[in-house]
Amino acid sequence: MKGSVIALDHFDGKEAAALMIDGQLDDIVVALPDGGVAPETIFRGKMGRPVKGLGGAFVDLPDGQRGFLRQTKGLRPGDPVLVQVAGLAEQGKAIPLTTRLLFKSRYAIVTPDAPGLNISRQIVDDDLRAALADLAQSAMAGAPDRMGLILRSACAEADDHAITEDIAQMRELAEQVLADGAGAPDCLVAAAGPHMAAWRDWPMPDTLDDAAGSFQRHNVIEAVEALLGAHVPLSGGAHMQVEVTSAFVTIDVNTGPDTSPAAGLKANIAAARELPRQLRLRGLGGQVMIDFAPCAKKDRQVLEQSLRAAFRRDGRDTVLAGWTPLGNYELTRKRDRVALRACL
Structure with missing residues (x-):
């Protein structure tokens, strides 16, 4: 089948999304096994003591989990700290964390500790870049000084209302999280699931099939079985x-x-x-x-x-x-x- 297809379905009860390009599987996202912590999850944690030789400190997370943070400047043991999962932990190791939070949606990424308004380099039209810069300036008016914004390449095909609404939602979420930095360890923002991630990160397809059995109809199951070998x-x-x-x-x-x-x-x-x-x-x-x-x-x-x-x-x-x-x-x-x- 020519063209692009996004299929939304489930594997063994786990939410999953697949991107097919000209009949070939180009990307697939499957929900983590039970107990897994996905990258981009935002926690309020509690600082532990620095670990000599490792260049960082362990962080207590909710449900008895532990993470490891390298950016510890200005933080003391026992301090609450806002952290985001930066990657996947190998079995038996602490979850890698960062204090550089990102609030990401389809059109906008709000960056609390990286000031400035930036536009994806994939958008090359000068007039469009100027219009997006004006829109971003207006949408971020009154935001904290250190809060920045990145407009993603998907903005090239979106209308101003959709972009403005996306910025407003991410900015509101960021401000809520930043105001919730005190207290016991807790999960503040869960990572996007496969279906949401497909909408957020993949280009708009020629066909979107979200009905049950879409993986079977578009040969996703056959392609995945080949990947297991x-x-x-x-x-x-x-x-x-x-x-x-x-x-x-x-x-x-x-x-x-x-x-x-x-x-x-x-x-x-x-x-x-x-x-x-x-x-x-x-x-x-x-x-x-x-x-x-x-x-x-x-x-x-x-x-x-x-x-x-x-x-x-x-x-x-x-x-x-x-x-x-x-x-x-x-x-x-x-x-x-x-x-x-x-x-x-």
Whole structure:
């Protein structure tokens, strides 16, 4: 099926949302397992004592949970503190926290400790940028001095009323949370669920299917089942294997039946283009080690260009570290969601 489809449904009773582009699964979000704490959740916590050697302090959260905060300047043990979940905690470790709060919606992000009015760089029309700047200035009039605003790329297709209403809602929520900084540990703002996150973060689709059975109708279930396995077919008969260890993610690229001199480079470029999508859909991050198919060292520059272009389009926080002495390629990627296998 050509075009884009957002399907809203459930997996095993868990809320889920899928984005299909031209019949291919492009993104999927599934609710966390019971007890999981999603990134963007905002807590009022209680500061613990600094931990020598770790450069931060533990923070007591509600329900007996603990987080770890690095920005401790000016905070003392026992102080209440407003924090936001900055990422996913590895099993048995404290939840990573930050004091840099973000209040995010489809059109606006309110930033309490980052003053200034900013507009997405993806909006390039000068007249539109000027109009949005005026709108933002008006909507944020009277806000606290250190409260900033970012207008997201979705503003390019929205009317002024929708943008203004979005800003007002996020500003009101931010002001309410900032005024609620004293007291016992508590959850103040829950993270967006998959259906809300799909509306907030994905482009407006050609088709929105939120009726029961939408995953079956748009072949989402079949695509997810393929992601639960290690084998990933590539063009020309090549393939890669995606395996997860306790230390890092390993990728092994193979040329398959192709025995031509350029087989290794072709398989590697195909793998580089597909890799960001596979990591995103599988919910994998941390250290990633890639064993590319054999190819001449002079071809590495072409392969590196393909990797940079692919991850630039992906837009996630990724550091391309480079080649190891043994000829493998390393990168690190922010853990911004729970692994798909763990959710399902």
